[in-house]
Amino acid sequence: MSTTTTNTGERPAPVAKDHSQIRQKRMIAKHYEELAHAKENGKKVVYTFVPGNLTELIESLGMLPVLPEINALQSAMRGRSAGYIAEAEKSGHSEDVCTYVKCDLGMVKSGNIGPTGEKLPEPDLLLLSYTGCFTFLKWFEILREEYKCPVAMLHVPYQQDGVVTPEMRDYIVRQLRDDVIPKMEAVAGRKLDMDDLAARLGKSAIAEDDLVAVWESARNKPSPIDGYFGGVYYIGPIFTAFRGTDDAVAYYRELRAECEAAVAAGEGPMTPDGRLDKQKYRLVVEGPPNWTSFRDFWRMFSNEGAVCVASTYTRVGGLYDLGFRHDPRYPLETMADYCLGCYTNLGLPSRVELLEKYVKDYDADGIVVHSVKSCNSFSAGQLLMLREVEKRTGVPGTFIESDLVDPRYFGKANIENRLQSFLQMVEARRNHGYGGAAVAV
Numbered sequence: 001m002s003t004t005t006t007n008t009g010e011r012p013a014p015v016a017k018d019h020s021q022i023r024q025k026r027m028i029a030k031h032y033e034e035l036a037h038a039k040e041n042g043k044k045v046v047y048t049f050v051p052g053n054l055t056e057l058i059e060s061l062g063m064l065p066v067l068p069e070i071n072a073l074q075s076a077m078r079g080r081s082a083g084y085i086a087e088a089e090k091s092g093h094s095e096d097v098c099t100y101v102k103c104d105l106g107m108v109k110s111g112n113i114g115p116t117g118e119k120l121p122e123p124d125l126l127l128l129s130y131t132g133c134f135t136f137l138k139w140f141e142i143l144r145e146e147y148k149c150p151v152a153m154l155h156v157p158y159q160q161d162g163v164v165t166p167e168m169r170d171y172i173v174r175q176l177r178d179d180v181i182p183k184m185e186a187v188a189g190r191k192l193d194m195d196d197l198a199a200r201l202g203k204s205a206i207a208e209d210d211l212v213a214v215w216e217s218a219r220n221k222p223s224p225i226d227g228y229f230g231g232v233y234y235i236g237p238i239f240t241a242f243r244g245t246d247d248a249v250a251y252y253r254e255l256r257a258e259c260e261a262a263v264a265a266g267e268g269p270m271t272p273d274g275r276l277d278k279q280k281y282r283l284v285v286e287g288p289p290n291w292t293s294f295r296d297f298w299r300m301f302s303n304e305g306a307v308c309v310a311s312t313y314t315r316v317g318g319l320y321d322l323g324f325r326h327d328p329r330y331p332l333e334t335m336a337d338y339c340l341g342c343y344t345n346l347g348l349p350s351r352v353e354l355l356e357k358y359v360k361d362y363d364a365d366g367i368v369v370h371s372v373k374s375c376n377s378f379s380a381g382q383l384l385m386l387r388e389v390e391k392r393t394g395v396p397g398t399f400i401e402s403d404l405v406d407p408r409y410f411g412k413a414n415i416e417n418r419l420q421s422f423l424q425m426v427e428a429r430r431n432h433g434y435g436g437a438a439v440a441v
């Protein structure tokens with residue numbers, strides 16, 4: 001990866017962007033440009049969520065996706081979420097409601113201005129692919145009241161026992177065939193072309209292969225990627241509006257080549273302060289990041305020489321490193337399998353197994369659970385999961401808390417202290433074989 005600094009503690013020189021980053025920026029800008037002019041160009045707009053998204057289907061019908069969680073996190077990164085959340089709370093949404101929802105609703109009430117400063121178009125359809133989060137359902141009920149537009153819902157059965165049965169797959173396929181696709185065709189004003197859909201699914205599989213190679217590059221020492229903080233950028237195209245497109249194929253091909261070049265050169269990943277070549281700690285992270293203080297949060301790790309070699313959050317919109325790929329030969333079945341396999345649709349035993357696998361496969365020194373106040377889908381059972389993974393792997397863990405997009409819950413000093421104590425304990429264990437169990441609260 002092309003970079004200009006290393007983490008030496010000196011003031012970093014400006015950081016050069018990788019080609020893949022530049023490409024991703026261009027893709028996003030083009031998408032928002034299309035959204036800004038969607039209505040005048042007669043393009044239909046579908047609001048939908050990241051886990052279990054049916055991007056290939058939406059685009060095959062000539063429609064454009066908008067992802068409200070992405071709007072919320074981008075608002076947070078631009079320092080706007082506090083105002084939007086306050087706006088939503090003023091209109092009666094309780095403090096306990098997921099802050100993604102409140103941030104989005106506050107944004108809608110404040111003019112629905114997207115990240116590029118242009119107004120986002122209203123939805124022609126709300127497409128709810130239900131993968132494990134009840135909040136999604138309530139969120140779209142509110143948006144349905146707001147926009148008075150049709151809703152298509154795909155109910156995805158929860159993977160309670162960690163297996164996908166033929167009945168579960170058939171149940172989803174039937175819904176797609178008999179209800180979801182006809183509703184989408186009615187909004188799009190055209191019939192679905194199965195060959196076009198299959199071609200898009202084939203492109204998804206190519207990009208998914210390259211993304212898995214990127215994740216697996218973290219087995220190297222030093223790891224050329226940060227699989228959590230850097231990882232949220234890597235998943236951008238494949239989790240949002242671009243899976244199944246030539247742009248996404250090109251992006252992941254380029255990203256993979258950059259990772260391979262970094263491995264060959266023995267280089268670490270970029271961080272907010274330059275490249276992290278000297279890596280003291282390899283961590284696995286469970287839970288979403290904090291977006292309001294994203295760079296500060298990242299620095300707490302990188303300043304200590306800690307690199308995140310794998311994370312579960314980066315599997316929330318598709319779990320490819322266990323082998324799933326979209327299969328163009330069976331378009332509806334493969335979309336069903338994709339939805340069933342998203343991380344938020346997995347039960348706790350499957351999540352523990354995944355974390356255990358990551359700790360072992362990536363030779364991690366520790367596990368960090370970042371528990372966010374907003375998200376029951378992620379937070380329920382996390383402390384139990386941490387204990388279990390520690391027991392199975394013998395690797396210590398820590399538990400830190402904040403929120404997704406509500407800055408009131410990000411206690412910088414508190415989080416930093418806890419992380420530093422944890423890393424000291426990892427160090428003590430490494431040097432002397434002691435240091436106790438988890439640093440948890």
Ligand code: SF4
Nearest residue numbers: 098133135375376377
């Ligand atoms: S509760 Fe969690 S999964 Fe559900 S909408 Fe909020 S952040 Fe997303």
